[in-house]
Amino acid sequence: MPPPDSEPGRLAGTTLSRNAANIYRLGIKELWSLARDPMMLVLIAYTFTVSIYVAATAMPETLHKAPIAIVDEDRSPLSLRISTVFYPPRFDAPVMIPLRGIDTGMDAGDYTFVLDIPPEFQRDVLAGRSPAIQLNVDATRMSQAFTGSGYVQQMVLAEVTEFVQRYRGSTPLPVELALRMRFNPNLEQSWFGALMEIINNVTLLSIILTGAALIREREHGTIEHLLAMPVTPAEIMLAKVWSMGLVVLLAVAVALVLVVQGLLRIPIEGALTLFLAGAALHLFATTSIGIFMATQARSMPQFGMLAVLILLPLQLLSGNSTPRESMPELVQYIMLAAPTTHFVALGQAILYRGAGITVVWPQFLALAGIGAAFFTIALSRFRSTISQMA
Structure with missing residues (x-):
């Protein structure tokens, strides 16, 4: 004889299998x-x-490979030193041109900047004049002109100041600030733009896909067919x-491997599996938010307006x-209740700084709790909507 509780356990297992x-x-x-x-x-396809x-390469404030030419009328160690501070990725290698080539080159659009060092x-x-x-x-070229002119001035002044101090043997400053750019040594904004666009698109597309799927079933009348089947709202x-x-x-996986790492050559520090x-x-x-929004909207235009909000x-x-x-x-x-807040935090930590699970586990825990809450709310609303249709 089987034990008394074997039949309920078998029925529960059968129910779970049927649900799955x-x-x-x-x-x-x-x-x-x-x-x-x-x-x-x-x-x-377009979103990822x-x-x-486009988000990575069309950022107007980025100074990237700006063409520059130099007219060196002095031909001194200092002018040579100034000529060597311009290099990729912010500037192209400088082109040495004669004085008469300034107007010709700029009229043709060959150079964004031309630096003329006088005799x-x-x-x-050194004489202090x-x-x-x-x-x-x-x-x-507005974006490069605005940003690049400031860079050129800072770089020239820095080289001249350092040259004068070494030549005259000036007393060094009591403190020297040593800058170390971590995770993005060249301050490439394309690195930030591409990865943040992926994070944005995950939220955008998941809400649109799930919401559109439910509204499409309602518009086509297939939701009534589901109600006639032995399936539950959950x-x-x-x-x-x-x-x-x-x-x-x-x-997302395809975009990270083919577009970010392959096409854009942007390094990813952390584990892709952990980010996924x-x-x-x-x-x-x-997706639970998308379903909840679809139960509130009556048509796709209404859903689109609600999605914007x-x-x-x-x-x-x-x-x-x-x-x-x-x-x-x-x-x-207030934004601690939004899943995007925690997803952005863990995405930046993993993709930029190479963080492991020991660092991002609070965000994982928060996302699990927020997801469960939104799913429960959406399920309750979905059940009430179905009961009205039945």
Whole structure:
């Protein structure tokens, strides 16, 4: 004779197996439905390829390989020293041109900057006469002209100051500041732009995909077919969560490997698997948000307007665009309830600083709790919506 409690245990195991099978099959249905939607496929492809490349390479404030020419009329050790401080990635290697080549080169657009070092420049500097160096700037290239002119002035003044101090044997300063740029030695803004664009797009696409999937079923009338099947609202929701989350997660992995590391040559310090694990927890929360928003909206236009109201605060106040420390304290406390705040923190820690699980476990724990809360709220709203339709 089997023990008395063996039958309930067997029934519970059978129920769990049936639930898992329903969630799997409903998720496959969602994937097939997505595969038959060409606009969504184009959106996914664009979001994790072209959008990331544009965000990394089209940042106007970045000074990257600015063309510069130098007219060295002094031909002294000091002028030679100034000529050697301009190098990639901020500037192209300087081109030495004659004085008569300034107007020709700038008219042709060959150079953004032309530095004219006058005759007897070194002798006048050492004599304390404060000679002038002429910097010609092509102001039609606004972003490079504004940022680059400041860089050129600082670099020339720094070299002249150091040269004069060494030549005259001046007393060194009591403190010397040694700068060490960690994680991004050349201050390349493209590194920040590409990875933050991925983090933004994970939130954006997961909410849109899950919300559109539910609204599409309502518009096509297939939600009534689901109600006639032996499936529960939780199974329907979980199917949408895992299927749409899996699509976004695979797109993130491809973007990190092919676009970020392959095409843009941006180094990633931490483990991709750890970042993808954090992204999966974040997707659990954002897909639940997408389903909740879809239960509030009656059509795709309404869902789009609602998404704007939700996505903008989630992205702008998460620490992605500006540090959270610079925001009002009330906003900082409120945004602790948003999954994007913790996802941005763990993404920056893993991708930029190479952090391990011992560093980012608080963010993982917060994402799990926030995801469970949003899933519970969305499930409650989803059940009430289905009961109204039944």
